[in-house]
């Protein structure tokens with residue numbers, strides 16, 4: 001206990017320097033929170049000790065930000081460098097607000113008391129964020145493209161987003177997380193997303209940081225009646241990546257789609273935790289997470305679905321499929337359904353296997369090399385998830401990153 | 411072109427081929443017939459290089475080169491083609507992408523540049539027409555959701571695209587109605603030349619009315635027990651495989 005406390009304080013002390021804006025309530029709360037340890041069920045397979053033992057600092061902007069924009073994509077561009085907002089293209093429509101997030105915005109809109117240590121650290125120490133607000137019935141023509149660049153010099157980047165879609169508004173957002181160099185660094189990103197009555201949000205998240213990078217991403221989504229929320233989490237690189245999706249479906253006739261793709265190699269560790277809380281009747285939620293794991297990499301999928309007592313006529317579908325490419329690769333998959341209503345349709349499935357030998361032989365028997373046969377099958381495996389990335393330029397970009405990362409020559 | 415000498419092969423310790431000897435020359439069509447379980451598909455898979463099978467002894471020479479030392483993909487690039495008895499469905503891999511990769515790897519092996527997109531598409535169009543393969547199927551995932559007949563036509567379409575020296579067609583006729591059978595046979599006959607050779611594995615004589623073999627071999631218990639002209643197929647059709655068994659029985663007793 002004593003040692004744990006010292007570690008926490010040491011870790012946090014490196015963050016306080018040079019910060020002016022922080023929430024004192026969150027600071028106070030932090031005193032009572034501790035980092036997850038091996039007894040913390042929700043973090044059982046993802047150990048944060050190696051991160052906590054590091055001394056990190058919140059770094060300044062790095063001026064040389066290479067061009068990480070998605071080719072040909074017409075978009076409103078927002079760029080963060082080491083957690084600092086450095087570019088913010090304002091929308092030309094005055095019904096759309098895209099601005100630097102102030103602590104006051106946060107307090108005003110925060111709907112949940114979130115007692116999770118990384119989220120609370122973000123609330124306490126964040127020094128940059130973005131606030132996106134769409135007025136009633138506003139439809140965003142161009143997607144919003146948010147680029148996060150981080151360097152590898154023990155940098156600690158905190159990013160905070162607040163996204164509010166008023167009644168009937170529609171938007172598409174694509175986020176890309178990239179490292180400008182290798183080395184250990186840490187991204188702690190928190191988003192609060194409010195999708196009001198009849199509003200629709202499509203989010204594509206591309207994670208492509210370096211192999212030593214830590215990335216903890218916490219999303220808190222609140223859906224009101226008739227709303228539609230889709231997120232595609234595409235993890236193509238990163239050292240330790242933890243995505244926590246918390247969806248509170250608090251209205252009738254909502255649709256929720258959570259899709260994920262993770263292609264891992266080396267010593268990567270990627271953990272996707274999803275939680276869909278159906279509080280109201282007549283909603284559908286669908287989750288498809290697929291992963292391919294090579295070398296000594298490890299994957300975690302934990303999908304919780306709650307259906308509350310009054311939430312009748314819920315249809316919840318969940319599927320997690322994994323391919324292990326090496327003997328040392330591993331996957332921990334756990335669906336958790338807690339259903340208190342009686343008239344619901346819920347299904348879940350999880351598979352972990354290898355590439356189909358018959359299919360590999362078929363490809364090779366046509367003259368295709370082992371490497372290309374794997375690449376074809378891997379791309380085919382990924383396609384199930386990538387079909388949900390509906391913007392062709394975003395999809396092309398993801399495919400390009402994939403080829404680059406895995407040396408596919410197809 | 412192909413010379414198999416006293417080939418013995420097994421799978422999971424179970425002996426399946428018990429001394430196959432077979433010679434196939436350029437310009438020839440050979441039919442291999444035999445009852446279910448006699449080892450026809452095993453022979454076809456061993457020629458194509460399926461790793462699960464263990465070659466215990468014997469040799470497979472392809473243009474005087476030992477095939478068993480080559481990987482399946484290397485055999486294919488050298489000109490060996492297997493039309494599968496059960497073509498495999500590969501979700502997410504588009505038929506056209508798959509073919510482009512295969513064709514270009516073969517071209518690279520021959521020292522040729524990848525085929526230009528336009529030329530490739532023209533070739534696809536021409537060869538798909540040969541087996542009347544629906545346009546939409548080219549863009550679908552490999553064999554996924556194809557009917558039995560479409561799968562078989564897709565095999566011959568691939569054969570046409572890759573233009574092999576030696577094609578082994580494993581029960582390409584099974585499950586086909588008479589129209590589909592004619593289409594498939596027309597494809598195979600069109601592709602036949604003095605430079606290539608075909609081995610047609612079949613259970614029934616029917617296909618051989620359309621693809622006329624120069625030789626018919628009867629495979630039984632992993633061994634070629636009888637070889638003859640195309641009339642042998644008719645005789646088999648008439649008398650059934652029991653006739654072979656009886657004949658063999660007599661031989662053993664004698």
Ligand SMILES: Nc1ncnc2c1ncn2[C@@H]1O[C@H](COP(=O)(O)OP(=O)(O)O)[C@@H](O)[C@H]1O
Nearest residue numbers: 421422424426445446447448449450451452453
């Ligand atoms: N993968 C395998 N494992 C075990 N036995 C097999 C396998 N494949 C084929 N066999 C056996 O080998 C024998 C020959 O099979 P096969 O070559 O498919 O015959 P055919 O094509 O003539 O019907 C059969 O007895 C079959 O059960």
Ligand SMILES: [Mg+2]
Nearest residue numbers: 450451495581
């Ligand atoms: Mg067979």
